[in-house]
Amino acid sequence: MLDRITEALTRRRLGGAVLLLAGIAVAAIVLWPDDGDDDEPVRAKVAPVRLVSVPPLGLAFGHPTSWKRTVRGRVIELRSPDRSVVMIFSSPVAGEEPRAAKAAAEKALRKQFAPAKIVRDGPGKLGPRTVATFELTGRDKTGPVRVLVLVGTTPQRTYVVTLLTGGDPTVARIREARQILNTVRFSKPVKG
Secondary structure, X not given: OHHHHHHHHHOOOHHHHHHHHHHHHHHHHHHOOOOOOOOOOOOOOOOOEEEEXXXXXXXXXEEEOOOEEEEEOOEEEEXXXXXXXXXXXXXXEEOOOHHHHHHHHHHHHHHHOOOOEEEEEEEEXXXXXXXXXXXXXXXXXXXXXXXXXXXXXXXXXXXXXXXXXXXXXXXHHHHHHHHHHHHOEEOOOOOO
């Protein structure tokens, strides 16, 4: 798969891919906190960020280098170093199918984390886009679980981003997850 991505990036779409990655890099630098004390002078401090571009899916984002990434087909999983936060990026269907993707995600999560309930349903942000979201609470074998699902579309693809946490994740991990969501960008998929 890496060969296909590399080949796609070296074709005529190189300019678009470079521009997309540059935009994500700027967003990551601007959005990542400096975690300095308020009493100290402000210094430029940038957390190490890995930029991910998947041209065949038209998807790109940035994440802290300390997070572990796993790729399985059209599914990318990010896991925080302490394993308290998991983020899953998928593109289950071609075309604009947000209602179907959202309904399928809700049904699967309600079953997996039963008894589960929706605690919020409405618009949200994924990168610069307004997307459909819902938040669910439930249980797994280790205890309480909270899930945020974001469903975004382009004319070519539908994307589902699922953010899973245990009952009490740290503020720092939630901040990192929000920053990852802020860097998400969609583009026209490139066939590789």
